[in-house]
Amino acid sequence: MRLFHTSDWHLGQNLHGQDRDFEHACFLSWLLARLAEHTPDVLLIAGDIFDTVNPPVKAQERLYDFIVSAHEQQPKLTIVMIAGNHDSGSRIELPAPLMRRLRTHALGRVLWLDDGQLDAERLLIPLPDAKGKTVAWCLALPFLRPAEVTGAHLGDDYLRGIGQVHERLIEAANAKRKKGQALIAISHAHMAGGSVSEDSERSLIIGNAEALPASLFGHDISYVALGHLHKPQRVNSEERIRYCGSPIPLSFSEIGYQHQILDVTLKGETLVSVEPILIPRAVNLQRIGPLPLADILAQLADLADIDLLADTQRQPWLEVRVTLDEPQPDLRQQIETALQGKSVRLVRIAAEYAGSGSRHGDDDSGLIELDQLTPLELFSRAWQENYGSEADEQTLKDFAVLLQEVQLEGEQP
Numbered sequence: 001m002r003l004f005h006t007s008d009w010h011l012g013q014n015l016h017g018q019d020r021d022f023e024h025a026c027f028l029s030w031l032l033a034r035l036a037e038h039t040p041d042v043l044l045i046a047g048d049i050f051d052t053v054n055p056p057v058k059a060q061e062r063l064y065d066f067i068v069s070a071h072e073q074q075p076k077l078t079i080v081m082i083a084g085n086h087d088s089g090s091r092i093e094l095p096a097p098l099m100r101r102l103r104t105h106a107l108g109r110v111l112w113l114d115d116g117q118l119d120a121e122r123l124l125i126p127l128p129d130a131k132g133k134t135v136a137w138c139l140a141l142p143f144l145r146p147a148e149v150t151g152a153h154l155g156d157d158y159l160r161g162i163g164q165v166h167e168r169l170i171e172a173a174n175a176k177r178k179k180g181q182a183l184i185a186i187s188h189a190h191m192a193g194g195s196v197s198e199d200s201e202r203s204l205i206i207g208n209a210e211a212l213p214a215s216l217f218g219h220d221i222s223y224v225a226l227g228h229l230h231k232p233q234r235v236n237s238e239e240r241i242r243y244c245g246s247p248i249p250l251s252f253s254e255i256g257y258q259h260q261i262l263d264v265t266l267k268g269e270t271l272v273s274v275e276p277i278l279i280p281r282a283v284n285l286q287r288i289g290p291l292p293l294a295d296i297l298a299q300l301a302d303l304a305d306i307d308l309l310a311d312t313q314r315q316p317w318l319e320v321r322v323t324l325d326e327p328q329p330d331l332r333q334q335i336e337t338a339l340q341g342k343s344v345r346l347v348r349i350a351a352e353y354a355g356s357g358s359r360h361g362d363d364d365s366g367l368i369e370l371d372q373l374t375p376l377e378l379f380s381r382a383w384q385e386n387y388g389s390e391a392d393e394q395t396l397k398d399f400a401v402l403l404q405e406v407q408l409e410g411e412q413p
């Protein structure tokens with residue numbers, strides 16, 4: 001059995017207001033070509049399919065067009081996708097009856113039976129090989145919000161609740177599997193020890209307190225396809241517990257590594273190999289600075305001139321970081337003038353003041369812009385300013401829960 005492991009597509013994302021649709025379109029046509037070339041049995045999408053709970057229509061068209069094209073190209077391909085923390089679980093599941101006809105399984109929520117037990121049946125997906133024989137079971141673990149795993153069923157502890165959902169599902173899968181059938185888990189979660197990117201993953205609940213232990217996935221699970229962290233990595237150096245990372249850099253802090261999907265081969269229950277397939281970058285993200293303005297202007301002057309015959313959609317996105325001694329009212333104008341006729345698309349200017357203390361992110365960043373702060377950080381700062389003390393942990397937790405409710409607003413039909 002052969003699987004493609006992908007995650008964190010973030011369809012519909014924009015980068016400081018710039019649309020990424022062209023890059024997503026390039027990725028999806030590249031992925032279709034790799035599916036044709038390698039003919040895996042299964043394609044996994046481990047959450048954050050969309051960037052927001054209310055994705056633009058064009059992003060939804062991208063997903064459904066892709067699924068139909070993949071099915072037409074390879075009618076025997078099974079696709080399994082789960083909701084991530086950026087997705088709306090109910091939105092992901094909405095077209096499930098249609099998608100089942102395309103051998104595509106979309107899981108966005110967990111449900112509970114009348115007796116209070118986890119409905120494990122709907123989260124267990126048989127994975128057939130090319131001959132139609134079930135050779136493995138997929139355990140689908142969509143991202144779970146606190147309200148879904150705490151309360152009557154499992155008590156109030158979020159992590160313990162999630163742990164119990166995992167245990168019950170693995171138990172049910174073990175009861176169901178026949179000898180020789182592999183178990184493959186797909187989950188959108190922050191595993192302890194993972195390396196986090198600077199500003200695009202959005203904390204699941206609070207900081208790292210939410211990280212799950214890899215021991216949740218015992219050795220009866222042959223492979224764990226994870227989503228959430230955008231940098232490809234193993235968990236605890238284990239070959240079988242992996243993040244494949246996002247297909248495109250979602251922020252300027254994610255440009256320093258090669259984006260990829262993982263090509264996973266199993267023989268029976270044994271994991272044979274996990275090979276990365278590198279994704280070509282359709283559009284470069286370029287960072288200049290942090291440097292004083294004069295040096296920045298000199299570097300901008302050296303950028304390539306616009307080639308009138310070239311595709312403007314392929315022009316790099318540019319972030320400029322300027323260090324200043326004092327505010328420079330015509331900063332944007334100077335930079336924009338220097339960029340006239342240059343083959344780049346400016347997305348962001350960050351002004352950083354030399355000598356000011358930094359509380360956030362890189363050591364070289366001084367001035368913080370609003371969009372560099374998470375809502376939780378902003379709340380903490382406002383609390384500090386109003387009350388002169390740090391907000392306590394319970395207050396931060398309550399804020400995080402309210403924040404999630406706001407982020408989900410408008411999701412209900």
Ligand SMILES: [Mn+2]
Binds near residue numbers: 008086201228
């Ligand atoms: Mn993500």
